[in-house]
Amino acid sequence: MEGKPVLTQLSPYKQGKQTKEIQEEYGLDHIVKLASNENPYGYSEKVRQNLIDGLPEFNIYPDGYTGKLRESLSLRLNFNQNQFIFGSGTEEIIQMLCRSFLVAGSNVIMAAPTFPQYKHYALIEGAAVKEIPTNKHGYHDLERMLAAIDEKTKIVWLCSPNNPTGTVISDKDFESFMNKCPKHVVVAFDEAYYEFMDREADVNALSYINRFHNLIVMRTFSKAYGLAGLRIGYGIANEQIVTTLDKVRGPFNTTSIAQFAAVAALEDQSFIEHTYDKNKKVKAAFETFLDTIGWEYYDSETNFLLVHTPVSGMEMYQYLVENGFIIRPGELLGIPGTIRVSIGTEQEMEELQRLLLQFYQDRMKVL
Numbered sequence: 001m002e003g004k005p006v007l008t009q010l011s012p013y014k015q016g017k018q019t020k021e022i023q024e025e026y027g028l029d030h031i032v033k034l035a036s037n038e039n040p041y042g043y044s045e046k047v048r049q050n051l052i053d054g055l056p057e058f059n060i061y062p063d064g065y066t067g068k069l070r071e072s073l074s075l076r077l078n079f080n081q082n083q084f085i086f087g088s089g090t091e092e093i094i095q096m097l098c099r100s101f102l103v104a105g106s107n108v109i110m111a112a113p114t115f116p117q118y119k120h121y122a123l124i125e126g127a128a129v130k131e132i133p134t135n136k137h138g139y140h141d142l143e144r145m146l147a148a149i150d151e152k153t154k155i156v157w158l159c160s161p162n163n164p165t166g167t168v169i170s171d172k173d174f175e176s177f178m179n180k181c182p183k184h185v186v187v188a189f190d191e192a193y194y195e196f197m198d199r200e201a202d203v204n205a206l207s208y209i210n211r212f213h214n215l216i217v218m219r220t221f222s223k224a225y226g227l228a229g230l231r232i233g234y235g236i237a238n239e240q241i242v243t244t245l246d247k248v249r250g251p252f253n254t255t256s257i258a259q260f261a262a263v264a265a266l267e268d269q270s271f272i273e274h275t276y277d278k279n280k281k282v283k284a285a286f287e288t289f290l291d292t293i294g295w296e297y298y299d300s301e302t303n304f305l306l307v308h309t310p311v312s313g314m315e316m317y318q319y320l321v322e323n324g325f326i327i328r329p330g331e332l333l334g335i336p337g338t339i340r341v342s343i344g345t346e347q348e349m350e351e352l353q354r355l356l357l358q359f360y361q362d363r364m365k366v367l
């Protein structure tokens with residue numbers, strides 16, 4: 001028995017070690033996970049209350065149309081109901097885009113480093129992947145991405161804010177990109193960290209959807225909304241893209257409970273405001289700390305920071321994990337010599353800073 005030939009080059013997603021495993025391995029009683037950009041404040045109390053007051057029925061299939069959530073988003077964001085597509089996380093929307101647009105011989109264009117799943121699903125469909133390095137500050141090089149487009153290009157992935165660098169594409173650059181991008185190319189704009197973007201910033205990808213019919217904007221309930229475990233995300237595009245994606249979508253691809261929780265989560269925007277304010281404040285304090293020890297980091301409008309480290313990211317990972325903190329070493333994200341740290345609570349970050357300071361001082365003695 002053999003899978004498709006391309007699968008010999010791919011490996012299953014390797015998740016970080018589970019908290020419990022690490023606790024046992026290093027004999028720690030407390031672990032702080034700052035590795036997956038989850039919301040350290042949990043999720044909205046309103047979601048919890050609605051789940052207590054009345055769970056959806058589990059013996060019947062979910063609403064495959066995701067009607068209530070569709071209606072709520074349509075009113076909130078001012079798009080027609082038929083402009084939405086839902087997935088088991090944004091992850092599944094990415095997969096659906098690849099399934100419906102890519103064939104062997106076609107290609108996609110993405111930044112490097114960026115979210116690795118764009119590449120993974122493209123390869124499964126037999127497409128080629130053109131990876132265009134970000135500039136040295138971690139920003140998408142849109143000119144080079146445009147230049148890489150040919151007649152076989154089907155999708156350009158733009159991730160803003162970008163994971164793992166945290167940088168955003170400015171409104172001006174995006175508009176110019178859309179104007180120059182050929183219409184046969186789908187532009188997939190991933191805004192998984194949209195809610196963390198600076199409120200003052202002027203980027204508004206949604207305002208381009210009705211102008212550019214080759215654009216899809218993707219968002220998720222996994223990050224700021226704190227519902228990663230329920231798996232639900234969505235895409236907004238013109239009806240033609242949505243109809244195409246709908247053909248490859250599984251009929252019941254999001255669960256009743258995820259739909260139910262997402263509707264409640266949208267109703268509590270104060271939770272998002274709270275998360276945004278806290279994240280902004282704690283991230284600024286972490287940046288100030290990094291400035292004092294002279295470690296550089298990338299501009300970030302997200303709930304994580306990509307930090308240059310004086311030793312390899314793997315070495316930093318090892319030191320931190322032994323002390324109860326899990327972060328992502330840059331070696332696993334395609335950007336060696338860095339670590340990606342999700343912004344935790346104030347207390348968690350103070351403890352992390354204490355550990356980093358200790359590391360810094362110990363090293364200074366050695367040098």
Ligand SMILES: *Cc1c(COP(=O)(O)O)cnc(C)c1O
Nearest residue numbers: 089090091115163192220222233
């Ligand atoms: C976390 C993340 C996603 C995936 O989110 P899900 O909705 O949980 O599948 C998509 N894109 C980026 C850039 C992410 O960081």
